[in-house]
Amino acid sequence: MILTVTLNAALDLTYRVPRLTPHATHRVTDVAERPGGKGLNVSRVLAALGHRTVATGFAGGGTGDALRALLTQESEVTDALVPVGGATRRTVAVVDAATGDTTQLNEPGPVVSPAEWHTFLGTYRELLADARAVALCGSLPPGVPVDVYARLTRAARSAGVPVVLDTSGEPLRRGLAARPDLAKPNADELAALTGTTEPQRAAREARRRGAHSVVASLGPDGMLAVTADGAWQAAPPRRIAGNPTGAGDSAVAGLLSGLVEGLSWPERLARAVALSAATVRAAAAGEFDAATYAELLPKVAVTELPGPAPGR
C-alpha cells in the first residue's frame, strides 16, 4: 500500500454566496463538506487510480468525526488517523458566484500534545512495515516539532520506504536535510527556499540541499523534474481553465503511483501533469475528471533538458 501523512487534516467547507462583500451579512446558498488536507487528497486520488492507500495523521473532535465519516463514505482510503483531544480544523472556501473567485479562511488546527505525537510516531512506524512508498504532506498543527518531516523521512529511509515530501517553509527546509527521495515544491515555495526564481536553477539547488529528486510544479505550464537520471519538463497540450485547488496533490499521487509501478521519469511526469490538469476541471481537491485525464495523458509533451551529467 501507499501511505500518506496529513498532520493538519481539515474539514473543508465550500460556501457559495451571490457576491462576497466585506462587512456585510451573506446568506450562503450552497454548502459542501469534504475531507481536506494535502495527504488525504493524495490518498483519495491514489484510491481512484486503483491503488491501496492508507492515510494517517491526526483527527479529533466533532470536526474530526465528520472528516473521518466523509473519508470512508466517499473513497476506498483506509483511515489510520490518530485521535487527538483537540478538534480538527476547518477550512472555509467562500466562492463568489458573481466572479468565480474564492476567498479562503483556514483555521490553525488543534494543539498536539507530546503524548499524542508519541502515539503517532508508533503508528507511523507500524504502517511503514507494509508501505511501498510514503508521502509527507502539508502544514503542521501547533505543538508538532518543526523538524517533524526530517524525523519521519529518516524513519522511512531506515525502513527502506521511498519518501515524497510536499510542504513549504521551515518544515521543507528541515525535511530536505534528511534526504527524501523526492521533494515536490511549487515554483513559489522553491523560490522562497532557495532565493532563486529561475525554476531549474532552484530545483538543482534544492537537490544540493538533500532531495534525491525535485519535481517543481509550474502551475498551468506543467512540471519540471531534476533527478540523478536527468532533467525533464512536461507540459499539458493546452491551458486548462478551472479551480487549481488540489492540483499539486494530484501531481503527488501521479508521481507516487508511477514510482511504485516502476514507470520511467517521463512517464511519471506525464501522469502527474495529466492528473493535475484533470483536477483543475473537477469540483474539489482530491477529485479529478476521469475523461480529461484519459484524454490528456497521451498528449502531455515531455522534453529532456540539458544539464549536469547524470549522478550529479
Next chain:
Amino acid sequence: MILTVTLNAALDLTYRVPRLTPHATHRVTDVAERPGGKGLNVSRVLAALGHRTVATGFAGGGTGDALRALLTQESEVTDALVPVGGATRRTVAVVDAATGDTTQLNEPGPVVSPAEWHTFLGTYRELLADARAVALCGSLPPGVPVDVYARLTRAARSAGVPVVLDTSGEPLRRGLAARPDLAKPNADELAALTGTTEPQRAAREARRRGAHSVVASLGPDGMLAVTADGAWQAAPPRRIAGNPTGAGDSAVAGLLSGLVEGLSWPERLARAVALSAATVRAAAAGEFDAATYAELLPKVAVTELPGPAPGR
C-alpha cells in the same frame, strides 16, 4: 419556566483574521465556537438573570451535537431541542482585526421533514404546560411552513401562555395575525412590515395588524413601546460602543423576565435597554457585561409618549 423556540439554531463560529481581503487566503488567528440562534441567546441571558428556562427547536448532525454540548456546558439552559436528520447550520463571523468590522456568512440550515415538524409540535405543546411565557425567535429552516409562528402563537394562547414574537419578513407578517402578546421588531423590520419609516407610526400599525403590544428596538437610541396601557420611549444614558450582535435577543430576555415578574412597562423597558447595552459590551451574543448592566439599569431614561387613548 420561560420557554424559547429556535427553529433554525446555529453553531456560531467567530474567526479573527488580521485583515479580510476578498479572493486571498487567510490564516485564522483565533476561533471561537458558541451555541447560536436568537432563542438560545434569549435563554442564555434569562438563565444568567436567574430564571429557569427551557430551549426547544431543532438540532441535528455533528454541528447539532457540538451546539448542545456547548449549551449545557456553558449555561443553566435546559436543552429540549428536537433531533433532526439534517445538520444544524453554522454561521461564520469573520472579524477583521485591522478595522473591527465583521463579515457574516450564514448557512441556510437543515431541511426539516413533515415528521420532524410533527414531533416538534408535540414537544412544544408538552412544554407549554409548564411555561409562564414563550418567545418565538428568528428565521425558519427550509421545510417549515411559513405560517409556523401563527400556529405556535395560537397553541400558546390556547394554553394561556403569553407569547413574544421576534422574527422578520413573511413569518412576522403571518405571526402577527395570530395576535401575539408582544412583537419585538427592530426599526428596519418594522419599516419593511408596514412601509412606514417613522417608528411610532409603524409600531401602532403593527398593533393594528394583531400584536397586543409592540416594542421596537431603535439601535443605540434605545427602545419604543406601544401598548394598550400607553406608549414609552427608553434610552440609555450614553451611547455604548461595541458589537451589537445579540443586543436584540437580550432585550427580549429583559422583556420576558419583566413580564413574568409582573414589572410595569417602564421597568421592563429599562431592563431591556440596560441588558441590550450590556450585551454590546460583551464578547458574544447571548452574553452581557454584568457590571455595565448594573450601572446602566437605574440610569435608563423612560419617557411616556402622547398618543391614542389606552385600549386602542
